[in-house]
Amino acid sequence: NSSGHNNTMSIPPGKGPHQVGCTDLMVGHTVHGTFLRLYYPCQASEHPQLPDWVPCREYFNGLADFMKMNRALSERIFNYLFGNCKTPAAWNASFKQDGKYPVIIFSHGLGAFRTLYSAICVELASRGFIVASVEHRDESSSATFYFREDTEPGIKKHPSCDIAKPVSDNLEEVWMYYRPLKSGENEFPLRNKQVKQRADECIRALDILFDINSGKSVENVLQCDFDLSTMENSMDLCRIAIMGHSFGGATVIECLCKDVKFKCGVALDTWMFPLDEEIFPGVKQPIFFINSEKFQWIGNIIRMKKLDSAIFPRKMITIKGTVHQSFPDFTFLTGNWIGRLMKLKGDIDPHIALDLSNKATLAFLQRHLNMDRDFNQWDPLIDGKDDNLIPGTNITIPQSSI
Numbered sequence: 001n002s003s004g005h006n007n008t009m010s011i012p013p014g015k016g017p018h019q020v021g022c023t024d025l026m027v028g029h030t031v032h033g034t035f036l037r038l039y040y041p042c043q044a045s046e047h048p049q050l051p052d053w054v055p056c057r058e059y060f061n062g063l064a065d066f067m068k069m070n071r072a073l074s075e076r077i078f079n080y081l082f083g084n085c086k087t088p089a090a091w092n093a094s095f096k097q098d099g100k101y102p103v104i105i106f107s108h109g110l111g112a113f114r115t116l117y118s119a120i121c122v123e124l125a126s127r128g129f130i131v132a133s134v135e136h137r138d139e140s141s142s143a144t145f146y147f148r149e150d151t152e153p154g155i156k157k158h159p160s161c162d163i164a165k166p167v168s169d170n171l172e173e174v175w176m177y178y179r180p181l182k183s184g185e186n187e188f189p190l191r192n193k194q195v196k197q198r199a200d201e202c203i204r205a206l207d208i209l210f211d212i213n214s215g216k217s218v219e220n221v222l223q224c225d226f227d228l229s230t231m232e233n234s235m236d237l238c239r240i241a242i243m244g245h246s247f248g249g250a251t252v253i254e255c256l257c258k259d260v261k262f263k264c265g266v267a268l269d270t271w272m273f274p275l276d277e278e279i280f281p282g283v284k285q286p287i288f289f290i291n292s293e294k295f296q297w298i299g300n301i302i303r304m305k306k307l308d309s310a311i312f313p314r315k316m317i318t319i320k321g322t323v324h325q326s327f328p329d330f331t332f333l334t335g336n337w338i339g340r341l342m343k344l345k346g347d348i349d350p351h352i353a354l355d356l357s358n359k360a361t362l363a364f365l366q367r368h369l370n371m372d373r374d375f376n377q378w379d380p381l382i383d384g385k386d387d388n389l390i391p392g393t394n395i396t397i398p399q400s401s402i
């Protein structure tokens with residue numbers, strides 16, 4: 001609705017050679033289905049229609065719950081502040097067939113959902129990747145929805161957002177919200193169960209991309225005007241990476257352990273807590289830890305170090321002046337002082353920070369997916385060679401604790 005203030009801040013578009021398209025895909029209407037936002041290289045279009053960054057206002061309700069804020073008030077504030085923000089990609093634009101693109105599955109953080117990392121996903125798609133940002137149904141998302149076959153025909157609750165209209169009209173929208181920890185509840189069992197479900201959801205998303213690539217007809221539960229068959233034989237399924245932020249970084253490790261189709265992982269500001277250390281020896285693929293300066297503590301870093309290996313490439317860099325929220329899109333959407341106040345911004349310009357993270361990611365992916373592109377120009381960033389980077393971590397670990 002046009003009442004929102006026209007947020008002059010916007011999410012930066014991709015810098016790569018490809019225009020980027022975007023569509024939503026839900027395969028299987030139940031809570032066990034797969035729900036993802038797909039970013040892909042698209043044909044140039046004159047006047048691209050940009051999708052809403054937050055597709056339904058219901059997500060703002062979920063965000064309010066997650067932030068332990070009053071729903072009525074904060075849903076309106078969020079909608080006023082961010083309701084008009086757009087994802088910098090062309091909605092349902094025609095897919096650009098141009099050889100086989102490598103594939104990235106992206107996993108969001110605790111309290112987030114599939115659309116909030118579009119600056120990263122759009123940049124990677126603009127460089128010639130197909131990126132699937134999954135929406136987790138493990139009750140770690142602020143909100144997510146699926147459908148139920150409504151048995152009592154009668155007055156239907158109309159869908160809360162237009163892109164969420166299901167194809168068949170006997171399906172009724174069901175919303176699932178963030179599950180807070182109950183007082184006195186032991187956090188590890190919940191988070192460990194969730195990270196296992198998250199990995200299964202990423203693996204199922206990859207299976208669906210395999211089906212699309214093989215030309216199998218995949219039915220989208222959502223009414224999205226995008227022809228998936230145009231993506232037949234367009235994916236390089238030997239070049240697949242898993243990527244994620246925070247809880248999504250833990251999902252990266254869990255996925256690498258569970259499925260060797262993921263050739264390498266890029267873990268942004270990883271929250272290591274949900275992981276069972278017993279799986280660490282089972283991870284053989286290269287891992288790139290890209291950390292913010294502030295979201296680091298001894299226990300978290302020690303667990304990352306436990307994945308160090310003389311055989312398997314493990315790299316870590318820290319971006320100076322960044323905070324945990326320097327990776328999700330919010331970091332671009334508020335002015336400096338609000339951003340710093342709410343810890344959505346660090347001291348460094350968010351564009352510079354995410355540019356370093358994305359270029360280091362591209363160099364790492366070229367190296368470990370054996371790509372023949374020019375991303376190796378950014379190899380020095382993998383070793384932290386930049387004024388705004390620190391190789392490894394910025395916190396000292398007492399020798400006694402290793």
Ligand SMILES: CCN(CC)CCN(C[C@]12C[C@](c3ccc(C(F)(F)F)cc3)(C1)C2)C(=O)Cn1c(SCc2ccc(F)cc2)nc(=O)c2c1C=CC2
Nearest residue numbers: 066067109110111112116245246247248271328330342344
């Ligand atoms: C008090 C609530 N308490 C819940 C346990 C802690 C809440 N919290 C810090 C927050 C998220 C914050 C945030 C968002 C969004 C606005 C807005 F105003 F811009 F909308 C403001 C302020 C509130 C910064 C985190 O959980 C940090 N965090 C995250 S934040 C991922 C995220 C979530 C929502 C988003 F919209 C965007 C990104 N992902 C993780 O995987 C992990 C952690 C911690 C450990 C593992």
